[in-house]
Amino acid sequence: xxxxxxxxxxxxxxxxxxxxxxxxxxxxxxxxxxxxxxxxxxxxxxxxxxxxxxxxxxxxxxxxxxxxxxxxxxxxxxxxxxxxxxxxxxxxxxxxxxxxxxxxxxxxxxxxxxxxxxxxxxxxxxxxxxxxxxxxxxxxxxxxxxxxxxxxxxxxxxxxxxxxxxxxxxxxxxxxxxxxxxxxxxxxxxxxxxxxxxxxxxxxxxxxxxxxxxxxxxxxxxxxxxxxxxx
Numbered sequence: 001x002x003x004x005x006x007x008x009x010x011x012x013x014x015x016x017x018x019x020x021x022x023x024x025x026x027x028x029x030x031x032x033x034x035x036x037x038x039x040x041x042x043x044x045x046x047x048x049x050x051x052x053x054x055x056x057x058x059x060x061x062x063x064x065x066x067x068x069x070x071x072x073x074x075x076x077x078x079x080x081x082x083x084x085x086x087x088x089x090x091x092x093x094x095x096x097x098x099x100x101x102x103x104x105x106x107x108x109x110x111x112x113x114x115x116x117x118x119x120x121x122x123x124x125x126x127x128x129x130x131x132x133x134x135x136x137x138x139x140x141x142x143x144x145x146x147x148x149x150x151x152x153x154x155x156x157x158x159x160x161x162x163x164x165x166x167x168x169x170x171x172x173x174x175x176x177x178x179x180x181x182x183x184x185x186x187x188x189x190x191x192x193x194x195x196x197x198x199x200x201x202x203x204x205x206x207x208x209x210x211x212x213x214x215x216x217x218x219x220x221x222x223x224x225x226x227x228x229x230x231x
Contacts, residue, residue: 005169008205009198015188017141023099028187030071030103036189037073040180041136042165042220047081050163051089051132061088061112065130065157067120067150068138069093072104075113083111092130094118120153133162139226140166140200144209151211155228164226165219167200173222174198 015021016029037043055062062082066075075093082089093115095101101117120133133154139147154162167173174197181190201209203224207216210226219225 005171005174005198008169008201009195012195012199014141014192014195014199016192021188025187026099027103029189029192030073030100032184032187032189033071034073034077036181036184036193037136038077040220040222041074042223042225043074043077043136044081046163046165046219046225047078050161051078052082052085052087054131054160055082055087055089058088061090062132063130064089064091065120065123065128065133066091066093067133067135067154068141069095069104069115070100070136072107072113072115074134074136075104075115076107076110079110079113088112090114092116094120094123120150120157124153124156128157129159130157131160133158135164135166137166137196139164139206140196147209148211151214151226151228155213158228158230160230162228165223166206166226167197168218168222168224169197169200169202170222176222 016026051062064078069075072093075091079089079091090112093104093113095104095117096119098117101115104115142150154164174194177193177197181193184190203216206224206226210216214226214228216224216226
């Protein structure tokens, strides 16, 4: 491994992406994502800066599509933050992986949150529209062609903005996560998290991979958000 992380490990495969991975460890990974994303992903700041200010007056909710929602923890987290702030959101979480969709649908019900097994292209074909399209830790999983398709779908599906939050590849992120993830046992959190960092983009790389109209900003110390705004 290049510990300087100078190049993306684009060919590395996360254990949870393998069709034959251990189902118990996978479910534990989805379950533990809730802690990881609440503490490390930077979504509290994104919610406060990007989502809460554009919630329309009730009764209409802010409609959000969460692409590649995994176990569904981000959608539930956003819904709860909005409820505490007296804001109304309706969040649709989609994931093409049947294992993720099953886990998300089995979560305790959360107000204004729905989950389904689907790809973003399915919703384009359905002519669905949302105020905002988001994703978390999805971009580094995608091939260049899949990335282009996701961003094109996002521009079609989002009425206002799209926010794709992902890791920044760096030696510091790798070293700190290696230590911080040690308490997470009986899951793929630590192994796959380190692989995710190795697969992730540096900001200049992500900017170069994105089409015109998209821009990259830092969303937290070790995260960046690829953003598109309508008009």
